[in-house]
Amino acid sequence: MNALQDKHYRPTILIVDDTPDNIMLLSRLLKDKYHTKVATNGSTALQVAAATPDLDLVLLDVMMPGMDGYETCRQLKANPATADIPVIFLTAKNQIEDEAMGLSVGAVDYLGKPISPPILFARVSTHLTLRAARKLLQEHNQNLERMVQQRTAQLLLMQEALILAMASMAETRDGGANHIRRTQHYMRALALKLRSHPRFAASLSDENIELMTKSAPLHDIGKVAIPDHILQKRGKLDPEEFEVMKLHAAYGRDTIMLAEKHLGGSNSFLMFAREIAHSHQEKWDGSGYPESLRGEDIPVSARLMAVADVYDALISRRVYKPPFTHAQSLDIMGQGRGTHFDPDVLDAFFALEEEFARIAQEFADEEEPA
Secondary structure: OOOOOOOOOOOEEEEEOOOHHHHHHHHHHHOOOOEEEEEOOHHHHHHHHHOOOOEEEEEEOOOOOOOOHHHHHHHHHHOOOOOOOOEEEEEOOOOHHHHHHHHHOOOOEEEEOOOOHHHHHHHHHHHHHHHHHHHHHHHHHHHHHHHHHHHHHHHHHHHHHHHHHHHHHHHOOOOOOOHHHHHHHHHHHHHHHHOOOOOOOOOOOHHHHHHHHHHHHHHHHHHHHOOHHHHOOOOOOOHHHHHHHHHHHHHHHHHHHHHHHHHOOOOHHHHHHHHHHHHOOOOOOOOOOOOOOOHHHOOHHHHHHHHHHHHHHHHOOEOOEOOOOHHHHHHHHHOOEOOOEOHHHHHHHHHOHHHHHHHHHHOOEOOEOO
16 A cells, blocks of 8 residues: 555654764654664665665765765665655755755755754655655556556457458458468568568568568458459469459558558558558569569568468469479479569578478368368
8 A cells, every 4th residue: 555545654764864963863753753764874874775675765964974965865866776765955054055966966855954843844744745646656657557558458469350350251262261370470480580681671670570470461351352253263264364363462452541541541550461462462573463563662571471472372272273292382482583582582481491381280271281
């Protein structure tokens, strides 16, 4: 319970003075309402303060042998463990410049000797109340921060669940239900592998990798608009059908742009989702779709997804083909270096090929293990 709420709480005050009579006087004045500790020099005061976690206030003399009160106060304020303990100077040095010095080193108040008990009690009570109020406010803010973090975590879980649900609408019509999870993990593995590469370091910050990973399941969201007779055709698409199939990239972009419009603007998550949905079918040599982008013009996120998506399509059963083995898929992927795929991204894929195989096995579709 906070000191403001506990009527029986007795604050602890450290009295620092090199004159025994002064210590005895202050102890006698304060004993009925406060616990007191004493120190006769600055060095001992620092040790007592550091060893007393429930210390509430320091009454500090200025003129002491060795370390004076000003330096003692400076060191109390420099130590994170004691920095928030209020310090009141009690001293015979009562010139304006003396008081200014005391306040400049971190004291909250400056009282002259001889001591006036009513003024001492009033100042001590005021600063203890202020400190207790600050601590109560700090605890309240910490509780609010924890609540915000919990609520944010809940919202993120809801967001991810909605993303997976939306993505599943398209993927369950065109492949195994775990395709979106596999490609999500492939993409994250590629991004982590490439984040220290000079060509990718600026794009693959920890935050961007996290956002790309979360948005990856939406890469084929546009397929919800493709007719079943094309999407599930058992055989090769004719040219007209392929032109319709290619529209899924634009449909995906338009779907995400619609979300951005409703939100009144974009954000990093939606930007990556839009990039991936619209450009993951582009090819390094410019022969892809929908805009025939070439090389560095293709967003990094889309280049990563291109490798992840093609590998998973190769190892998976589709209505138009049986699954290829991992080894066969590696051979086919290698033929696309510098034509279909960014060479450096494909090199990262081959460096991670055992990790890709492990992910494929872990998230294999029940009806057709990869």
